[in-house]
Amino acid sequence: MPELRQNLATREWVIIASERARRPNVYAEATDRTFTHERDEHDERCPFCVGNEELDLEVCRLPDDGPEWDTRVVRNKYPALAEVGPLIRTFNGVERFITGVGYHEVLVEHRLHNATLALMTDEEIRSVVEMYLRRGREISVDPRVEHLVFFKNHGERAGASLPHPHSQIIGLPIVPGDIRHRIEEARRFFDDTGRCVFCTMLDDELSRGERMIAENEHFAAFILYASSSPFHIWILPRAHRASFMHIDPSTLKYLAPLLRDVLFRLYTHLNDPDYNLILRSSPTKEPENGYFHWYLAIVPRLSRSAGLELGSGVWINPAIPEECAAFLRGE
Amino acid sequence: MPELRQNLATREWVIIASERARRPNVYAEATDRTFTHERDEHDERCPFCVGNEELDLEVCRLPDDGPEWDTRVVRNKYPALAEVGPLIRTFNGVERFITGVGYHEVLVEHRLHNATLALMTDEEIRSVVEMYLRRGREISVDPRVEHLVFFKNHGERAGASLPHPHSQIIGLPIVPGDIRHRIEEARRFFDDTGRCVFCTMLDDELSRGERMIAENEHFAAFILYASSSPFHIWILPRAHRASFMHIDPSTLKYLAPLLRDVLFRLYTHLNDPDYNLILRSSPTKEPENGYFHWYLAIVPRLSRSAGLELGSGVWINPAIPEECAAFLRGE
Numbered sequence: 001m002p003e004l005r006q007n008l009a010t011r012e013w014v015i016i017a018s019e020r021a022r023r024p025n026v027y028a029e030a031t032d033r034t035f036t037h038e039r040d041e042h043d044e045r046c047p048f049c050v051g052n053e054e055l056d057l058e059v060c061r062l063p064d065d066g067p068e069w070d071t072r073v074v075r076n077k078y079p080a081l082a083e084v085g086p087l088i089r090t091f092n093g094v095e096r097f098i099t100g101v102g103y104h105e106v107l108v109e110h111r112l113h114n115a116t117l118a119l120m121t122d123e124e125i126r127s128v129v130e131m132y133l134r135r136g137r138e139i140s141v142d143p144r145v146e147h148l149v150f151f152k153n154h155g156e157r158a159g160a161s162l163p164h165p166h167s168q169i170i171g172l173p174i175v176p177g178d179i180r181h182r183i184e185e186a187r188r189f190f191d192d193t194g195r196c197v198f199c200t201m202l203d204d205e206l207s208r209g210e211r212m213i214a215e216n217e218h219f220a221a222f223i224l225y226a227s228s229s230p231f232h233i234w235i236l237p238r239a240h241r242a243s244f245m246h247i248d249p250s251t252l253k254y255l256a257p258l259l260r261d262v263l264f265r266l267y268t269h270l271n272d273p274d275y276n277l278i279l280r281s282s283p284t285k286e287p288e289n290g291y292f293h294w295y296l297a298i299v300p301r302l303s304r305s306a307g308l309e310l311g312s313g314v315w316i317n318p319a320i321p322e323e324c325a326a327f328l329r330g331e
Numbered sequence: 332m333p334e335l336r337q338n339l340a341t342r343e344w345v346i347i348a349s350e351r352a353r354r355p356n357v358y359a360e361a362t363d364r365t366f367t368h369e370r371d372e373h374d375e376r377c378p379f380c381v382g383n384e385e386l387d388l389e390v391c392r393l394p395d396d397g398p399e400w401d402t403r404v405v406r407n408k409y410p411a412l413a414e415v416g417p418l419i420r421t422f423n424g425v426e427r428f429i430t431g432v433g434y435h436e437v438l439v440e441h442r443l444h445n446a447t448l449a450l451m452t453d454e455e456i457r458s459v460v461e462m463y464l465r466r467g468r469e470i471s472v473d474p475r476v477e478h479l480v481f482f483k484n485h486g487e488r489a490g491a492s493l494p495h496p497h498s499q500i501i502g503l504p505i506v507p508g509d510i511r512h513r514i515e516e517a518r519r520f521f522d523d524t525g526r527c528v529f530c531t532m533l534d535d536e537l538s539r540g541e542r543m544i545a546e547n548e549h550f551a552a553f554i555l556y557a558s559s560s561p562f563h564i565w566i567l568p569r570a571h572r573a574s575f576m577h578i579d580p581s582t583l584k585y586l587a588p589l590l591r592d593v594l595f596r597l598y599t600h601l602n603d604p605d606y607n608l609i610l611r612s613s614p615t616k617e618p619e620n621g622y623f624h625w626y627l628a629i630v631p632r633l634s635r636s637a638g639l640e641l642g643s644g645v646w647i648n649p650a651i652p653e654e655c656a657a658f659l660r661g662e
């Protein structure tokens with residue numbers, strides 16, 4: 001019998017389609033390795049490669065002001081949002097719009113064209129997450145920005161158009177409805193129980209263990225009970241905090257190795273699958289609170305969304321989350 | 332300057348990325364015509380082809396009980412939901428689940444393997460929408476069913492795995508959160524204004540005209556002001572009604588030609604793009620009301636969702652809706 005499972009935090013339902021279930025290892029075979037592999041260390045046509053830096057687009061680099069950089073943040077050359085301009089709202093019948101002001105930046109994660117997060121060192125990954133934090137804090141100061149999204153599209157199926165390893169940072173002049181709904185659900189749980197729903201989920205996953213992948217002193221990674229797709233993973237900080245921008249920077253040295261561990265398991269067990277990495281955090285102007293909790297989500301693109309997902313928000317997941325977790329643990 | 336536009340009904344924001352805007356005709360070139368074209372009329376391995384009918388899976392056919400069928404509804408051989416079984420809810424810490432009972436049916440739209448909705452006759456399309464209505468009404472009677480989703484995945488990028496033209500009907504034992512949010516937004520608009528937000532949008536689009544594609548006595552089709560992707564189309568009935576299941580069947584003869592017209596324009600102007608077709612209707616047990624309004628959505632799969640959409644629900648649309656509408660009107 002198939003099962004409908006509900007994500008306690010978002011209240012979203014997924015169908016775990018046990019009748020169509022596929023063993024976790026089939027997803028390794030399904031991956032077509034055409035994009036991120038066997039590239040050269042340098043591509044002279046790549047805008048993110050050493051030697052092609054457009055310095056007028058550069059925002060910052062690590063190490064600061066060094067002639068050789070490890071990571072860089074640059075403004076997107078074709079930004080979805082414009083950095084300069086006033087925020088103007090216009091409501092005219094059904095036509096409600098806001099000028100598209102905000103930030104659209106690219107974080108170039110590594111000098112080498114053929115590097116990939118899963119195979120970087122802890123130190124290298126740490127400088128990536130440090131850049132997230134630095135730009136997150138800097139952009140948050142802009143009064144026009146209401147919400148920040150940090151994400152990475154790895155591989156073509158995840159929406160990447162350039163293979164050089166990079167993340168994106170978008171500063172929006174609105175809080176999207178989807179985010180409002182999630183916060184509202186978390187607040188409702190808090191009002192009902194007096195607890196953060198994410199802390200509750202984390203405690204429960206830690207005590208059950210069957211969906212855990214890895215953990216350390218400050219972070220824990222598990223496959224979601226109500227995964228919307230195969231190998232859908234959350235990495236939660238153990239300390240309750242609504243905004244990533246408010247974390248103690250010293251904990252970043254615990255995030256990097258855990259992220260590396262999880263991505264390396266996906267890389268080796270699933271043949272470097274395409275995936276999206278998303279950092280979710282409370283809207284920039286909201287104070288710290290007891291109900292929201294920042295986290296990283298990793299969504300491998302191993303199945304395709306279709307009419308049911310578009311039409312109802314219900315996902316069909318043909319993989320059993322507990323089996324996926326055991327597979328990534330190497331059992 | 333890019334624009335953020337808000338969908339008045341769903342309150343979702345999209346970024347119309349004018350800086351990255353592409354002329355509508357580029358989408359015709361982007362389509363790879365590998366899937367639905369130049370197929371044979373019959374494929375002996377296709378489970379939906381004449382001669383391969385598994386009669387024990389058949390639910391109904393048109394004409395009724397005829398030896399030769401025009402359209403058939405069959406139970407999905409690998410259903411995401413089981414038709415037989417009790418509805419049992421279990422809440423155990425974070426593990427909240429419901430037995431996966433419900434309906435998962437396939438509507439085979441045509442006898443011929445190489446038929447496609449866009450090229451069918453009005454009569455043929457009418458028998459497809461009549462089947463939606465018939466099964467919708469029959470499934471709604473089951474007390475375990477809370478919500479019905481009718482959809483079609485056309486082409487591989489839209490999630491189709493079999494090329495024989497077909498739709499799917501899913502009867503869910505829950506009302507998904509996504510649907511609840513949309514209804515809530517519509518109700519709020521109604522409480523504020525005394526009007527249905529969909530009727531309001533329709534009136535506005537009809538009077539503006541610039542995003543209209545086609546209309547007749549009972550239905551109208553337009554590109555959404557806040558399209559989440561290029562050529563995102565709604566077909567709205569002019570008569571206010573929350574549930575498709577409550578329509579006057581005589582109006583179906585007006586829906587078929589309009590649907591054909593819209594799909595034919597997409598087919599000819601965009602080279603038979605992959606698309607999802609979704610029929611949205613009020614949950615099965617909710618009475619008729621003044622705020623929700625059933626409709627058809629057509630979402631061509633011409634761009635790919637990525638980290639921003641997953642992480643915030645905000646879509647980046649690189650096509651200007653008004654230009655897309657003019658292009659489909661042949662201007």
